[in-house]
Amino acid sequence: MATAETKPHVAEFTNEPFVDFSKPENRKAMEEALKKVASEFGREYPMYIAGQKVTTSEKRTSTNPSHPSQVIGVFQSATAEMAVQAVEAANKAFESWKRVPAEERAACLFRAAKILRQRKFEMNALICYEAGKTWPEADADTAETIDFCEFYGREMLRLAGPQKVTPMKGEKNYLVYIPLGVGVVIPPWNFPAAIAAGMTMASLVTGNTVVLKPAGDTPTVAAKFVEVAYEAGIPKEALSFLTGSGSTVGDVLVQHPKTRYVAFTGSKEVGLRISELAGKAVPGQMWIKRTVLEMGGKDSIIVDEEADLDSAADGVVQSAFGYQGQKCSACSRAIVSEKVYDTFVQKIVDRAKKIAVGPSEDPNNYMGPVVSKAAMKTILDYIEVGKREGRLVHGGGRAPGDGYFVQPTIIADVDPRARISQEEIFGPVLAVIKARNFDNALEIANNTEFGLTGAVYSRNPAKLEKAQETFHVGNLYLNRKCTGAMVGAHPFGGFNMSGTDSKTGGRDYLLLFLQAKTVAEKVSN
Ligand code: NDP
Numbered sequence: 412m413a414t415a416e417t418k419p420h421v422a423e424f425t426n427e428p429f430v431d432f433s434k435p436e437n438r439k440a441m442e443e444a445l446k447k448v449a450s451e452f453g454r455e456y457p458m459y460i461a462g463q464k465v466t467t468s469e470k471r472t473s474t475n476p477s478h479p480s481q482v483i484g485v486f487q488s489a490t491a492e493m494a495v496q497a498v499e500a501a502n503k504a505f506e507s508w509k510r511v512p513a514e515e516r517a518a519c520l521f522r523a524a525k526i527l528r529q530r531k532f533e534m535n536a537l538i539c540y541e542a543g544k545t546w547p548e549a550d551a552d553t554a555e556t557i558d559f560c561e562f563y564g565r566e567m568l569r570l571a572g573p574q575k576v577t578p579m580k581g582e583k584n585y586l587v588y589i590p591l592g593v594g595v596v597i598p599p600w601n602f603p604a605a606i607a608a609g610m611t612m613a614s615l616v617t618g619n620t621v622v623l624k625p626a627g628d629t630p631t632v633a634a635k636f637v638e639v640a641y642e643a644g645i646p647k648e649a650l651s652f653l654t655g656s657g658s659t660v661g662d663v664l665v666q667h668p669k670t671r672y673v674a675f676t677g678s679k680e681v682g683l684r685i686s687e688l689a690g691k692a693v694p695g696q697m698w699i700k701r702t703v704l705e706m707g708g709k710d711s712i713i714v715d716e717e718a719d720l721d722s723a724a725d726g727v728v729q730s731a732f733g734y735q736g737q738k739c740s741a742c743s744r745a746i747v748s749e750k751v752y753d754t755f756v757q758k759i760v761d762r763a764k765k766i767a768v769g770p771s772e773d774p775n776n777y778m779g780p781v782v783s784k785a786a787m788k789t790i791l792d793y794i795e796v797g798k799r800e801g802r803l804v805h806g807g808g809r810a811p812g813d814g815y816f817v818q819p820t821i822i823a824d825v826d827p828r829a830r831i832s833q834e835e836i837f838g839p840v841l842a843v844i845k846a847r848n849f850d851n852a853l854e855i856a857n858n859t860e861f862g863l864t865g866a867v868y869s870r871n872p873a874k875l876e877k878a879q880e881t882f883h884v885g886n887l888y889l890n891r892k893c894t895g896a897m898v899g900a901h902p903f904g905g906f907n908m909s910g911t912d913s914k915t916g917g918r919d920y921l922l923l924f925l926q927a928k929t930v931a932e933k934v935s936n
Contacts, residue, residue: 421521424562426897427554430531432546432774441546444532445772448540455485456634458654460493461500462647467493471654473630476543476780477770477814483541484631489655494622494663497651501593501620502669504648509590509618513571515644516616520564523612523643524557531557534604534635536772541631542603543771543779543815548734551895555605556636558898559916560612566921567616576929584931590618591701591926592671595664597657597685599677600782601737603629608636609915610674610703615645617924619671622651622664626677628782630654657681665700668693672701672924676739679835679861679908682706703923705910707835708739708863710893711856713878715849715869716750719890723868724758726892727841730866732766732819733894735781736839739909740864740886740894744825744832745843746852752845756823759841760805763819768810780814781838787815790838793831794820797840800832801825806839827855835861849874857883863905866893885909 430437452475457464469488475481489497527534531553538549574586594614598607607625614621625633637652653660661681665673665688675685682704689700712730714723730742747755771779781787787809794807797820806820817839825832825842832842846852849869856865866888867878875889885905886896896903902917904910913923 421565421568424565424899426899427528427557427561429547429554430535430550438774440532441535444536445539448533448536453482453485456487456631456654458487458489458493459637459647459650459652460497461651465493471627471630471656473541473628475540476782477540477772477812479784479814481540484634486630486654489653489660491660491663494653494655494660495667497622497653498593498595498664498667498669500648501622501651504646505590505592505620508615508620508646508649511618513567513616513618516618517564517567519640519644520560520612520616523639524560524564526639526642527553527557527560530639534632537632537635538604539771541629542600543782544734545771545776545779546774552602552604555602555898556608559605559609562898562916563609563613563616563921566918570921570925579931581933581935582931583934584929586927586929588617588922588925589928591924592619592698593669594619594621594924595670595673596621596623597661597664597673597675597677598626598633600626600628601734601739603632604636606676607633610676611636611640611650613921614674614924615640615649617921619924620649622653624653624655624657624660624664627656661685662688665689666693668695668697670700671698672703674703674924676705679707682910701923703911703913705739705904705913705915706908707837707861708741708905708909709744709833709835709859709861710740710742710864710884711744711746712742712866712868712893713846713849713852713856714745714747714751714755715852715867715871715874716748717871717874718751718868719870720751720755720758722890724755724762726866726868728759728762730892730894731841732763732778732839735778735817736841737781737786737837738894740896742866742893743836743841745841746846746855747843748849748852749845749847756804756821756843759843760821763805763821766819768816768818769812770814778819778839780816782815784815786838787817790817790836790840793834793836793838793840797822797825797831797842800829801842827858833859849877853878853881857881860908861905862907863909864888864893866891883907885912885914
């Protein structure tokens with residue numbers, strides 16, 4: 412355990428700066444990275460179980476949502492038996508990894524951050540192709556990945572240091588944080604680098620071993636991250652990489668008696684299933700499994716009549732349509748004061764009209780494709796529901812191209828209880844709801860089962876204060892958009908059905924992967 416004297420010196424955490432793509436040298440670097448990554452399309456990636464490369468005869472592929480005929484990577488299709496082996500091997504590896512000093516574990520994260528910085532453009536290009544993110548969105552994903560490594564490395568050093576306990580006369584007493592055991596890490600596709608890396612690195616730096624099962628739509632980004640982690644010094648035995656369908660291997664991983672906890676980010680439906688399965692003890696299980704679940708959102712921006720309407724319109728449009736509305740923090744409901752409603756609707760429609768939709772590798776497009784054909788179908792079905800539930804004022808269907816392109820869609824005059832006002836769509840669909848006054852706007856904002864992000868635009872300090880008290884979301888923003896949380900500055904995670912109230916990128920987060928042990932020794936009477 413580190414003492415104050417042995418603790419290595421690391422500079423204070425600062426966020427990784429975003430790439431300025433207006434600079435010709437950065438545009439050139441990104442174009443070259445896109446070419447390089449494209450030259451590796453179709454490469455096959457093994458799984459890693461018990462430190463060994465594992466392949467299967469059955470394969471899975473991941474494709475480019477901008478050009479679905481392009482195969483990005485070929486993957487193995489894990490069986491249920493392989494999932495069992497992965498948990499058992501991770502359980503064995505826990506015995507040695509938990510003994511590695513916290514400083515060494517943290518150093519792996521700092522090295523991973525360094526490697527990612529060197530390969531930033533390559534990572535950006537891969538995210539752009541596999542997840543359909545535009546250049547700046549892909550870059551934000553990579554920057555957040557670096558931030559998680561840097562932040563959690565520092566956090567572990569803090570938690571490995573002496574912890575305050577009240578001294579007891581005649582005793583030597585102290586508290587130390589120890590790891591839990593095997594963590595099953597299940598990320599979504601929408602932050603294919605940052606969320607996969609965040610949950611994995613938080614697990615590893617705290618001394619747990621991990622079975623990482625990436626999302627089916629973005630395994631290549633996860634495979635690249637795993638390569639970086641190994642290169643940075645994480646032993647292969649401590650981090651297994653298991654590709655397989657969530658429905659085939661998910662339950663097996665969650666239910667295995669040696670699984671100590673599950674760190675999951677994804678939909679409410681899958682999160683609740685994990686919560687239920689993890690809550691049921693199985694033969695051979697020695698503990699109550701912990702679950703860290705980050706789930707869906709139905710995020711609102713309130714636009715008050717005393718707001719700067721142009722700034723609010725910019726914020727709503729960016730939050731609703733950035734990354735095609737596929738962020739858990741995306742604004743899917745604009746709740747607008749009736750006094751400025753018509754003017755505001757016009758402003759957002761004018762802005763949406765200017766949005767270019769097309770392949771994400773083309774930097775002229777503000778919106779790329781949605782992630783998959785299945786996602787596109789769900790979104791288009793919701794748009795049809797929306798057309799019946801409200802007044803379509805912009806978009807309303809597919810955008811041209813062979814990729815999964817959907818127009819930015821705005822549906823006005825939506826009832827607060829309508830389906831498109833309540834259910835997570837996870838696409839570029841914005842419902843606009845009219846509010847009678849500010850109190851009514853807050854009531855509407857709190858009327859879903861979710862509680863992830865929200866924003867309020869108003870120049871009236873009393874209204875902003877009221878929102879701070881009553882708007883029940885994990886991340887509330889005032890006079891700014893509701894997406895773009897920064898590690899360290901905006902610890903991130905929601906209430907209610909949005910998850911287990913954890914906060915990624917915050918000072919409480921690593922405690923979810925640790926347990927505290929208190930030792931008291933009698934030394935005198
Ligand atoms: P899903 O819930 O569909 O999938 C998430 C992960 O769970 C994937 O790796 C998936 O694997 C896996 N999975 C599927 N079935 C099971 C199962 N039975 N047991 C265990 N794992 C399973 O979510 P999406 O990937 O579509 O991600 C989008 C969702 O994530 C949205 O609801 C969004 O709001 C939420 N999200 C929440 C965040 C937050 O911080 N609160 C942040 C980002 C996203 P496979 O892909 O192979 O099916």
